[in-house]
Amino acid sequence: MFIKGTIEFMIKLLTEFFSQGKLRVLFTGYLLMILIGLLNYETLYVIAFSAFYALPVIFVTYFRGVWHGLVISVFGAAVWIVFDVLSREIYVHPVIVLWNACMILCFQAIITYLEYRLIDALNFEKEYARIDYLTKIPNLRYFMENGFHEIERAARAKHPISVAYLDLDNFKAVNDTKSHHTGDKVLIEVAKALQQNVRMMDFVARVGGDEFVMMFPEADSESVKDVVSRVAKEIRDMMVARSLPVTVSIGVVTYNYPPATISEVIKSADHTMYVAKKGGKNRIMYMTYDKNI
Numbered sequence: 001m002f003i004k005g006t007i008e009f010m011i012k013l014l015t016e017f018f019s020q021g022k023l024r025v026l027f028t029g030y031l032l033m034i035l036i037g038l039l040n041y042e043t044l045y046v047i048a049f050s051a052f053y054a055l056p057v058i059f060v061t062y063f064r065g066v067w068h069g070l071v072i073s074v075f076g077a078a079v080w081i082v083f084d085v086l087s088r089e090i091y092v093h094p095v096i097v098l099w100n101a102c103m104i105l106c107f108q109a110i111i112t113y114l115e116y117r118l119i120d121a122l123n124f125e126k127e128y129a130r131i132d133y134l135t136k137i138p139n140l141r142y143f144m145e146n147g148f149h150e151i152e153r154a155a156r157a158k159h160p161i162s163v164a165y166l167d168l169d170n171f172k173a174v175n176d177t178k179s180h181h182t183g184d185k186v187l188i189e190v191a192k193a194l195q196q197n198v199r200m201m202d203f204v205a206r207v208g209g210d211e212f213v214m215m216f217p218e219a220d221s222e223s224v225k226d227v228v229s230r231v232a233k234e235i236r237d238m239m240v241a242r243s244l245p246v247t248v249s250i251g252v253v254t255y256n257y258p259p260a261t262i263s264e265v266i267k268s269a270d271h272t273m274y275v276a277k278k279g280g281k282n283r284i285m286y287m288t289y290d291k292n293i
Helices: 002-018 022-042 050-064 066-086 095-128 140-157 171-177 180-195 221-241 262-278
Strands: 161-169 203-206 211-217 247-255 284-289
Touching: 022 050, 022 066, 050 066, 050 095, 066 095, 140 161, 140 203, 140 211, 140 262, 161 180, 161 221, 161 262, 171 180, 180 203, 180 211, 180 221, 211 221, 221 247, 221 284, 247 262, 262 284
Parallel strands: 247 284
Antiparallel strands: 161 211, 161 247, 203 211
């Protein structure tokens, strides 16, 4: 566990260090390529170093992208040629030098392309894991991760933070009496309504079948009332226009002093929504906390 933790810490440290400057990454990559060429030259090519030429390529591609990876691949082939000529290695034909350099270039270009595709696939999977497949808005995982950071930021700045938890009343009846396709369209339209009524700094997420959350950083109880009321009205008008028996129950919690965890916020907002639903549905319930819970 200690070794694994140390490795993860070093990777994180190096990533943060090299992500801060383009020139820092490029300088390190090209310098590393030259050093590998020198080592290859000093060993008089007795020890094979071909695979090591890929290390700077992998490094630069990871931090600066595929085009920089291809450029340093060409540079690596040039370095190999220069030191090969300086070593005065005797070949049957001069074309062999160029052939070997081309082989190194092709090898490094393939490595660059494969790494690019791998990074692209990982980024896609990472993003997809945080997006709800149906509504295309963030899911619970995204909300929990970003909510955690917002609570930390609110604690440092001593700003209030508000969260609204929404549940569609009678939504099951839509799936039962209409169709699941109609139910899916309802969820998509609700998600759009939520997104259209928040600020750039706010974010929404689908956290369950017909449950959504909205987070409002730096927003007190008074400032979120207009937004939440407007969202509730739009959803109700939308359902009336579709002749659907769906309404919305909303629980809104405001923390003037941030709680310890985002889980507490979700639990509190969910409970407040449940109280609104038990009180007759189609209601908005507000709760304010003036001290840590």
